[in-house]
Amino acid sequence: EVQLLESGGGLVQPGGSLRLSCAASGFTFSNYAITWVRQAPGKGLEWVAGISGSDDSTNYADSVKGRFTISRDNSKNTLYLQMNSLRAEDTAVYYCAKCSGYYNIEYFQYWGQGTLVSVSS
Protein backbone atom coordinates (compact mmCIF):
# COMPACT_ATOMS: atom_id res chain seq x y z
CA GLU A 1 0.00 0.00 0.00
CA VAL A 2 1.37 3.39 -0.99
CA GLN A 3 1.80 5.70 1.97
CA LEU A 4 3.03 9.27 2.10
CA LEU A 5 3.46 10.99 5.44
CA GLU A 6 4.23 14.70 5.60
CA SER A 7 5.78 16.41 8.59
CA GLY A 8 7.50 19.64 9.54
CA GLY A 9 4.63 22.09 9.34
CA GLY A 10 3.95 24.70 11.98
CA LEU A 11 3.73 28.39 12.77
CA VAL A 12 6.50 30.62 11.43
CA GLN A 13 6.95 34.37 11.21
CA PRO A 14 7.02 36.20 7.89
CA GLY A 15 10.51 36.01 6.42
CA GLY A 16 11.25 32.81 8.26
CA SER A 17 12.14 29.34 7.03
CA LEU A 18 10.72 25.85 7.38
CA ARG A 19 11.61 22.44 5.97
CA LEU A 20 8.88 19.96 5.18
CA SER A 21 9.48 16.23 4.84
CA CYS A 22 7.46 13.50 3.17
CA ALA A 23 8.27 9.89 4.11
CA ALA A 24 7.21 7.38 1.48
CA SER A 25 6.56 3.66 1.65
CA GLY A 26 4.82 0.92 -0.29
CA PHE A 27 6.54 1.58 -3.62
CA THR A 28 10.02 1.92 -5.11
CA PHE A 29 10.56 5.56 -4.22
CA SER A 30 13.44 6.24 -6.61
CA ASN A 31 11.36 5.11 -9.59
CA TYR A 32 8.84 7.93 -9.38
CA ALA A 33 8.66 11.67 -9.66
CA ILE A 34 7.14 13.33 -6.60
CA THR A 35 5.46 16.67 -6.20
CA TRP A 36 4.22 19.20 -3.62
CA VAL A 37 0.74 20.70 -3.89
CA ARG A 38 -0.70 23.20 -1.43
CA GLN A 39 -4.15 24.35 -0.41
CA ALA A 40 -4.75 27.63 1.39
CA PRO A 41 -7.53 27.55 4.01
CA GLY A 42 -10.90 27.29 2.26
CA LYS A 43 -9.30 27.57 -1.18
CA GLY A 44 -8.43 25.34 -4.12
CA LEU A 45 -5.34 23.36 -5.02
CA GLU A 46 -2.08 24.95 -6.20
CA TRP A 47 0.83 22.96 -7.61
CA VAL A 48 4.09 24.09 -5.96
CA ALA A 49 7.06 22.03 -7.13
CA GLY A 50 8.07 18.67 -8.53
CA ILE A 51 11.17 16.51 -8.83
CA SER A 52 12.06 13.58 -11.05
CA GLY A 53 12.94 10.15 -9.71
CA SER A 54 16.65 10.67 -10.10
CA ASP A 55 16.66 14.19 -8.65
CA ASP A 56 18.13 15.68 -11.83
CA SER A 57 15.06 17.62 -12.88
CA THR A 58 13.02 20.05 -10.79
CA ASN A 59 10.20 22.46 -11.60
CA TYR A 60 8.59 25.23 -9.57
CA ALA A 61 5.54 27.44 -9.61
CA ASP A 62 6.44 31.07 -10.23
CA SER A 63 4.96 31.97 -6.84
CA VAL A 64 7.70 30.03 -5.03
CA LYS A 65 10.60 30.07 -7.47
CA GLY A 66 13.78 31.34 -5.82
CA ARG A 67 12.34 30.86 -2.31
CA PHE A 68 11.50 27.14 -2.16
CA THR A 69 13.74 24.18 -2.97
CA ILE A 70 12.51 20.65 -3.57
CA SER A 71 14.89 17.75 -3.00
CA ARG A 72 14.82 14.06 -2.26
CA ASP A 73 16.94 11.42 -0.54
CA ASN A 74 16.26 8.14 -2.30
CA SER A 75 18.28 6.24 0.31
CA LYS A 76 15.79 7.41 2.96
CA ASN A 77 12.66 7.32 0.76
CA THR A 78 12.05 10.92 1.73
CA LEU A 79 11.06 14.08 -0.11
CA TYR A 80 11.81 17.56 1.20
CA LEU A 81 10.65 21.11 0.65
CA GLN A 82 12.91 23.84 1.99
CA MET A 83 10.86 27.02 2.30
CA ASN A 84 12.66 30.34 2.81
CA SER A 85 11.47 33.95 2.91
CA LEU A 86 8.00 32.80 3.87
CA ARG A 87 5.04 35.10 3.32
CA ALA A 88 1.53 35.17 4.70
CA GLU A 89 0.23 33.92 1.36
CA ASP A 90 2.26 30.72 1.79
CA THR A 91 -0.10 29.69 4.57
CA ALA A 92 -1.63 26.40 3.46
CA VAL A 93 -1.83 22.67 3.91
CA TYR A 94 1.08 21.18 1.97
CA TYR A 95 0.55 17.78 0.37
CA CYS A 96 3.16 15.54 -1.19
CA ALA A 97 1.92 13.37 -4.02
CA LYS A 98 3.37 10.51 -6.04
CA CYS A 99 3.40 11.03 -9.78
CA SER A 100 2.63 8.38 -12.35
CA GLY A 101 6.11 7.97 -13.79
CA TYR A 102 9.83 8.34 -13.30
CA TYR A 103 10.56 11.60 -15.04
CA ASN A 104 7.41 13.45 -15.91
CA ILE A 105 5.45 15.39 -13.33
CA GLU A 106 2.02 14.90 -14.80
CA TYR A 107 -0.92 13.78 -12.69
CA PHE A 108 -0.82 12.80 -9.04
CA GLN A 109 -1.74 9.22 -8.21
CA TYR A 110 -1.42 9.11 -4.45
CA TRP A 111 -1.46 11.87 -1.86
CA GLY A 112 -0.38 12.23 1.73
CA GLN A 113 -2.66 13.70 4.38
CA GLY A 114 -0.87 17.03 4.39
CA THR A 115 0.92 19.26 6.89
CA LEU A 116 -0.24 22.76 7.82
CA VAL A 117 2.10 25.71 7.44
CA SER A 118 0.97 28.99 9.00
CA VAL A 119 2.91 32.18 8.34
CA SER A 120 1.99 34.91 10.79
CA SER A 121 3.52 37.34 13.21
Added chain:
Amino acid sequence: EIVMTQSPATLSVSPGERATLSCRASQSVSSNLAWYQQKPGQAPRLLIYGASTRATGIPARFSGSGSGTAFTLTISSLQSEDFAIYYCQQYNNWPRTFGQGTKVEIK
Protein backbone atom coordinates in the same frame (compact mmCIF):
# COMPACT_ATOMS: atom_id res chain seq x y z
CA GLU B 1 0.02 29.92 -17.59
CA ILE B 2 -3.01 27.87 -18.62
CA VAL B 3 -6.11 28.90 -16.72
CA MET B 4 -8.56 26.11 -15.92
CA THR B 5 -12.16 27.20 -15.40
CA GLN B 6 -14.72 24.86 -13.85
CA SER B 7 -18.47 25.22 -13.94
CA PRO B 8 -20.73 25.38 -12.17
CA ALA B 9 -19.15 26.42 -8.89
CA THR B 10 -21.82 24.44 -7.03
CA LEU B 11 -24.03 21.67 -8.33
CA SER B 12 -27.06 20.53 -6.33
CA VAL B 13 -28.05 16.97 -7.19
CA SER B 14 -30.32 14.36 -5.65
CA PRO B 15 -28.89 10.91 -4.87
CA GLY B 16 -29.31 8.61 -7.84
CA GLU B 17 -29.29 11.46 -10.33
CA ARG B 18 -26.66 12.21 -12.94
CA ALA B 19 -24.08 14.95 -12.40
CA THR B 20 -22.19 16.67 -15.20
CA LEU B 21 -19.20 18.86 -14.36
CA SER B 22 -17.39 21.04 -16.87
CA CYS B 23 -13.75 22.10 -17.12
CA ARG B 24 -12.38 24.47 -19.76
CA ALA B 25 -8.75 25.30 -20.50
CA SER B 26 -7.60 28.72 -21.72
CA GLN B 27 -5.62 26.93 -24.45
CA SER B 28 -5.38 23.37 -25.69
CA VAL B 29 -4.07 20.78 -23.24
CA SER B 30 -4.65 17.87 -25.63
CA SER B 31 -5.84 14.96 -23.45
CA ASN B 32 -3.48 15.81 -20.59
CA LEU B 33 -6.24 16.37 -18.07
CA ALA B 34 -6.92 14.78 -14.70
CA TRP B 35 -9.84 14.91 -12.28
CA TYR B 36 -9.67 14.66 -8.50
CA GLN B 37 -12.22 14.30 -5.73
CA GLN B 38 -11.74 15.91 -2.34
CA LYS B 39 -13.91 15.42 0.73
CA PRO B 40 -13.78 17.72 3.77
CA GLY B 41 -10.66 17.22 5.84
CA GLN B 42 -9.21 14.72 3.38
CA ALA B 43 -6.53 14.75 0.72
CA PRO B 44 -7.57 14.77 -2.93
CA ARG B 45 -8.04 11.44 -4.68
CA LEU B 46 -7.23 10.81 -8.35
CA LEU B 47 -10.32 9.82 -10.34
CA ILE B 48 -9.45 10.24 -14.01
CA TYR B 49 -6.29 10.83 -16.04
CA GLY B 50 -5.69 11.17 -19.75
CA ALA B 51 -9.09 12.90 -19.83
CA SER B 52 -10.98 9.59 -19.82
CA THR B 53 -9.05 6.80 -18.09
CA ARG B 54 -10.31 5.83 -14.65
CA ALA B 55 -7.66 5.47 -11.97
CA THR B 56 -7.26 2.23 -10.08
CA GLY B 57 -10.27 1.38 -7.93
CA ILE B 58 -12.51 4.16 -9.24
CA PRO B 59 -16.09 3.01 -9.82
CA ALA B 60 -17.46 2.85 -13.35
CA ARG B 61 -20.10 5.49 -12.56
CA PHE B 62 -17.32 8.07 -12.96
CA SER B 63 -16.44 8.88 -16.55
CA GLY B 64 -14.42 11.59 -18.24
CA SER B 65 -14.52 12.95 -21.76
CA GLY B 66 -13.19 15.75 -23.92
CA SER B 67 -9.95 16.96 -25.44
CA GLY B 68 -8.32 20.23 -26.37
CA THR B 69 -10.02 22.88 -24.26
CA ALA B 70 -13.33 21.36 -23.15
CA PHE B 71 -13.71 18.48 -20.71
CA THR B 72 -16.51 16.83 -18.78
CA LEU B 73 -16.68 14.64 -15.69
CA THR B 74 -19.90 12.67 -15.44
CA ILE B 75 -21.13 10.80 -12.39
CA SER B 76 -23.89 8.60 -13.73
CA SER B 77 -25.83 7.94 -10.52
CA LEU B 78 -24.74 9.90 -7.49
CA GLN B 79 -24.10 7.94 -4.32
CA SER B 80 -23.93 9.49 -0.86
CA GLU B 81 -20.15 9.17 -0.82
CA ASP B 82 -19.82 11.21 -4.04
CA PHE B 83 -20.81 14.51 -2.48
CA ALA B 84 -17.50 16.37 -2.49
CA ILE B 85 -15.45 18.96 -4.36
CA TYR B 86 -14.07 18.01 -7.75
CA TYR B 87 -11.00 19.57 -9.37
CA CYS B 88 -9.60 19.32 -12.86
CA GLN B 89 -5.86 19.68 -13.51
CA GLN B 90 -3.88 20.07 -16.73
CA TYR B 91 -0.45 18.58 -17.20
CA ASN B 92 0.25 19.65 -20.75
CA ASN B 93 2.12 22.84 -19.90
CA TRP B 94 4.17 24.36 -17.07
CA PRO B 95 3.13 25.22 -14.48
CA ARG B 96 0.67 22.46 -13.76
CA THR B 97 -2.63 24.18 -12.94
CA PHE B 98 -5.91 23.25 -11.30
CA GLY B 99 -9.41 24.53 -11.77
CA GLN B 100 -11.07 26.28 -8.84
CA GLY B 101 -13.30 23.30 -8.13
CA THR B 102 -16.96 22.32 -8.37
CA LYS B 103 -18.78 21.45 -5.18
CA VAL B 104 -21.36 18.71 -5.61
CA GLU B 105 -23.94 19.00 -2.84
CA ILE B 106 -27.08 17.17 -1.87
CA LYS B 107 -30.25 18.69 -3.28
